[in-house]
Amino acid sequence: MELALNLAMIVTSFTLMVVILLQSRGAGLGGLTGGEYGGAGYHVRRGVERLLFQVTIVLSVVFFALAILNVVLIG
Numbered sequence: 001m002e003l004a005l006n007l008a009m010i011v012t013s014f015t016l017m018v019v020i021l022l023q024s025r026g027a028g029l030g031g032l033t034g035g036e037y038g039g040a041g042y043h044v045r046r047g048v049e050r051l052l053f054q055v056t057i058v059l060s061v062v063f064f065a066l067a068i069l070n071v072v073l074i075g
Contacts, residue, residue: 005074019056023052
């Protein structure tokens with residue numbers, strides 16, 4: 001049980017890092033379409049950017065749940 005929980009935490013954390021890095025790289029692409037990303041205004045997430053945002057939220061919740069489970073069961 002301990003090994004499976006630790007492996008799940010490692011996989012989740014690695015996947016979360018990759019998704020966050022993909023989001024930060026995608027932020028600079030707003031200038032290609034003529035929009036100012038850093039200026040004042042409202043930014044709507046669409047397409048892949050929205051999917052990455054939602055995956056980040058889900059992975060964060062899963063990681064937090066695994067961390068709590070790890071403390072309760074093993075710690």
